[in-house]
Amino acid sequence: MSVETFKYDNRIVRAFAIATVLWGIVGMAAGILIATQLVLPATNLNLQFTTFGRLRPLHTNAVIFAFVGNGMFMGIYYSLQRLCKARMFSDALSWINFWGWNGIIVSAAITLPLGLTTSKEYAELEWPIDIAIALIWVVFCINLFGTIVKRRERHMYVAIWFYISTAVTVAVLHIVNSLEVPVSLFKSYSIYAGVQDALVQWWYGHNAVAFFLTTPYLGMMYYYLPKAADRPVFSYRLSIIHFWSLIFIYIWAGPHHLLYTALPDWAQSLGMVFSVMLVAPSWGGMLNGLLTLRGAWDKVRQDPMLKFMVVAVTAYGMATLEGPTLAIKSVNSLSHYTDWTIAHVHTGALGWNGFLTFSVLYWLFPRMYKTKLWSIKLANYHFWIGLLGMMFYVVPMYASGVTQGLMWKQFNEDGFMQYPNFLEIVIQLLPMHALRAVGGILYLSGLVLMAVNLYRTAKSGKFVPDEEVQVASRAPEAAPAHHGGFTHRWLEAKPLTFTVLSIVAILIGGLVEIVPLYLVKQNVPTISSVKPYSPLELLGRDIYIREGCVGCHSQMVRPFRSETERYGEYSKAGEFVYDHPFLWGSKRTGPDLHRLGGKYPDAWHYNHMDNPRDTSPGSIMPRYSWLLKQTLETTSLPARINALRKVGVPYPAGYENGQAQNDLQAQSLKIVANLKTGSIKAEPTREIIAVVAYLQRLGTDIKAEVKK
Amino acid sequence: MIENVLSRIGGIAGYGLFSICLFFAFFTGLLIWSLRLKKAYLKEMQELPLRDDAEVGPKPSPENHALAKSEK
Numbered sequence: 169m170s171v172e173t174f175k176y177d178n179r180i181v182r183a184f185a186i187a188t189v190l191w192g193i194v195g196m197a198a199g200i201l202i203a204t205q206l207v208l209p210a211t212n213l214n215l216q217f218t219t220f221g222r223l224r225p226l227h228t229n230a231v232i233f234a235f236v237g238n239g240m241f242m243g244i245y246y247s248l249q250r251l252c253k254a255r256m257f258s259d260a261l262s263w264i265n266f267w268g269w270n271g272i273i274v275s276a277a278i279t280l281p282l283g284l285t286t287s288k289e290y291a292e293l294e295w296p297i298d299i300a301i302a303l304i305w306v307v308f309c310i311n312l313f314g315t316i317v318k319r320r321e322r323h324m325y326v327a328i329w330f331y332i333s334t335a336v337t338v339a340v341l342h343i344v345n346s347l348e349v350p351v352s353l354f355k356s357y358s359i360y361a362g363v364q365d366a367l368v369q370w371w372y373g374h375n376a377v378a379f380f381l382t383t384p385y386l387g388m389m390y391y392y393l394p395k396a397a398d399r400p401v402f403s404y405r406l407s408i409i410h411f412w413s414l415i416f417i418y419i420w421a422g423p424h425h426l427l428y429t430a431l432p433d434w435a436q437s438l439g440m441v442f443s444v445m446l447v448a449p450s451w452g453g454m455l456n457g458l459l460t461l462r463g464a465w466d467k468v469r470q471d472p473m474l475k476f477m478v479v480a481v482t483a484y485g486m487a488t489l490e491g492p493t494l495a496i497k498s499v500n501s502l503s504h505y506t507d508w509t510i511a512h513v514h515t516g517a518l519g520w521n522g523f524l525t526f527s528v529l530y531w532l533f534p535r536m537y538k539t540k541l542w543s544i545k546l547a548n549y550h551f552w553i554g555l556l557g558m559m560f561y562v563v564p565m566y567a568s569g570v571t572q573g574l575m576w577k578q579f580n581e582d583g584f585m586q587y588p589n590f591l592e593i594v595i596q597l598l599p600m601h602a603l604r605a606v607g608g609i610l611y612l613s614g615l616v617l618m619a620v621n622l623y624r625t626a627k628s629g630k631f632v633p634d635e636e637v638q639v640a641s642r643a644p645e646a647a648p649a650h651h652g653g654f655t656h657r658w659l660e661a662k663p664l665t666f667t668v669l670s671i672v673a674i675l676i677g678g679l680v681e682i683v684p685l686y687l688v689k690q691n692v693p694t695i696s697s698v699k700p701y702s703p704l705e706l707l708g709r710d711i712y713i714r715e716g717c718v719g720c721h722s723q724m725v726r727p728f729r730s731e732t733e734r735y736g737e738y739s740k741a742g743e744f745v746y747d748h749p750f751l752w753g754s755k756r757t758g759p760d761l762h763r764l765g766g767k768y769p770d771a772w773h774y775n776h777m778d779n780p781r782d783t784s785p786g787s788i789m790p791r792y793s794w795l796l797k798q799t800l801e802t803t804s805l806p807a808r809i810n811a812l813r814k815v816g817v818p819y820p821a822g823y824e825n826g827q828a829q830n831d832l833q834a835q836s837l838k839i840v841a842n843l844k845t846g847s848i849k850a851e852p853t854r855e856i857i858a859v860v861a862y863l864q865r866l867g868t869d870i871k872a873e874v875k876k
Numbered sequence: 877m878i879e880n881v882l883s884r885i886g887g888i889a890g891y892g893l894f895s896i897c898l899f900f901a902f903f904t905g906l907l908i909w910s911l912r913l914k915k916a917y918l919k920e921m922q923e924l925p926l927r928d929d930a931e932v933g934p935k936p937s938p939e940n941h942a943l944a945k946s947e948k
Contacts, residue, residue, distance in 0.1 A: 326921070394922075400925075442899075680895055680898075
């Protein structure tokens with residue numbers, strides 16, 4: 169048996185570790201800022217770049233792709249090398265992965281505040297950045313599979329399966345959901361419209377949670393938890409069942425984000441059933457993690473790393489029980505669009521991803537620097553402050569979510585709405601929103617303590633950039649004595665076969681949903697009165713997208729009496745056939761806007777956008793006074809119409825050459841005249857005119873149908 | 877609206893049924909497969925991450941819990 173000497177690359181692990189800490193601070197600080205804006209709207213400094221609608225995607229992208237993304241790469245690059253007993257396939261690819269990924273994050277941090285967004289949740293970045301993401305992901309995949317192929321360890325441990333499923337599924341999801349037609353360098357339209365766009369988006373959105381926030385972290389749990397507890401995982405058999413059933417089921421569950429919407433009922437039911445089934449593999453994984461600690465709970469008392477890990481795995485269990493509960497249609501009818509969803513995702517983000525990242529960081533630094541953790545006491549303070557922060561975040565959000573959902577639905581004994589004024593409900597929730605911001609501040613403080621602790625740990629030790637090890641080289645004849653017949657052993661020795669089977673497992677669910685999706689495309693009942701947006705309305709819609717209005721306002725009236733009483737006729741699938749992208753939203757901090765058209769005069773909208781508190785005292789909506797001053801950009805109108813025509817919107821041939829501009833001017837002048845009757849003197853070339861045109865169009869097609 | 881969509885999609889009732897049958901077959905196969913795995917193999921795999929620094933090479937620094945004890 170020959171012995172090989174080689175070195176593990178710790179530099180790349182350290183780089184990702186530092187990035188995850190820094191981006192964690194940035195992402196959470198952005199979260200605290202926007203949480204504060206929901207109580208004190210003036211904290212946006214009345215600047216468009218720091219307003220809620222634009223910063224909310226910055227917060228979610230920073231936490232998901234920057235904090236968790238770098239944390240994931242950190243965890244994978246360290247454990248993969250050790251599990252494969254091989255250095256990463258290519259140092260150059262490792263560094264392209266690091267700088268490319270962080271360059272993408274920097275570009276997100278610049279473009280999102282500028283309002284350059286597709287508005288699709290967690291996929292907001294515009295097309296050039298989407299292409300960059302795909303390329304960097306391919307680099308990561310080559311590095312991952314290259315390392316697996318040249319490994320010295322015969323078998324692939326369970327953690328590696330989770331890494332493989334992450335790599336292939338994220339690639340599939342990202343590409344399918346990002347198919348868009350460019351208008352300019354920083355503007356594009358989704359190739360899907362309305363119902364199809366919604367289904368693809370939430371197939372992506374849900375599985376981004378599954379395969380970006382969950383599977384890589386489960387892989388990390390399966391590696392770092394046994395390492396820290398110094399005992400093997402509770403049941404390897406359970407981990408096999410956990411892996412295959414989790415990746416098979418997860419992909420089906422996306423439609424639970426669209427319950428009671430205009431999505432066909434069969435798709436909703438399918439999403440609900442598979443979501444409920446998802447409890448089983450999720451809890452199998454959680455129990456496998458916690459039971460690994462059987463007989464070692466004394467270590468949890470002493471080791472802060474294990475404390476963080478135990479809370480992370482417990483939070484995973486809580487979030488994965490709550491998720492399927494929220495996917496039950498009757499529960500969802502109360503919870504959807506409320507703060508309950510926000511509480512749910514933060515149990516996952518703060519508890520599962522956050523605490524697991526902290527746990528791995530506390531474990532890695534002393535090892536990479538060959539020293540002790542600088543202060544165990546400080547790490548314990550971090551633990552308790554972080555836990556308190558999490559509680560202060562999620563408990564008020566649960567209270568807020570349930571209060572909100574119940575008040576929306578409450579009728580009095582005479583059969584009228586108890587709270588017909590939406591704002592009255594918003595004001596009830598403000599104390600809970602304030603408490604949530606306090607929770608965020610506590611959680612971030614804990615993170616800062618950790619940063620100090622890790623910095624001091626690094627200072628007290630000496631970094632080992634290349635860790636030299638010697639292992640026996642992999643001999644082909646070294647076959648095991650104990651054959652298990654056609655077993656996982658066979659499969660694990662063949663990364664390519666394993667990968668193909670993983671892809672098949674995730675594609676089945678996707679295909680069964682996507683094939684009918686194309687059938688739906690041909691079968692969404694067309695409503696003859698639904699027409700493409702006029703040029704002015706189209707530009708207004710694009711400003712609505714730019715400002716991130718979808719972050720607080722839905723455009724989907726569900727078929728409940730409490731909603732039809734409050735908003736009007738429920739939304740029909742056929743009304744959205746020209747919506748590229750769809751703007752149904754997932755949260756109602758403000759009211760639904762789908763039936764807003766014609767509800768108020770133009771002048772009301774003008775004043776409301778200038779200062780919402782003038783028309784709605786107590787409102788927490790930010791001012792959009794810049795819309796009254798900025799000139800509407802119309803030169804790109806032909807390119808926009810062209811791009812939409814390419815994705816199937818039936819603008820007449822040549823419409824963009826002249827006629828569109830004439831129609832735009834005529835509609836602008838009409839709105840200016842309307843504003844004059846409300847004693848408002850406005851320029852027809854201002855952005856606000858387009859926004860008013862769009863808001864007044866919303867949901868009116870169906871009214872024309874009813875009149876007929 | 878929903879009836880309209882349903883009535884025009886061919887074989888819509890089959891999708892739900894197909895999905896559940898597919899999952900049932902998949903899960904049953906998976907269970908049988910995993911139950912047939914040999915104990916020796918499972919044990920070997922379980923211990924794989926614990927072996928990764930047990931080879932020749934620099935000793936890893938002590939566990940945090942050991943540090944905690946030593947600090948007391």
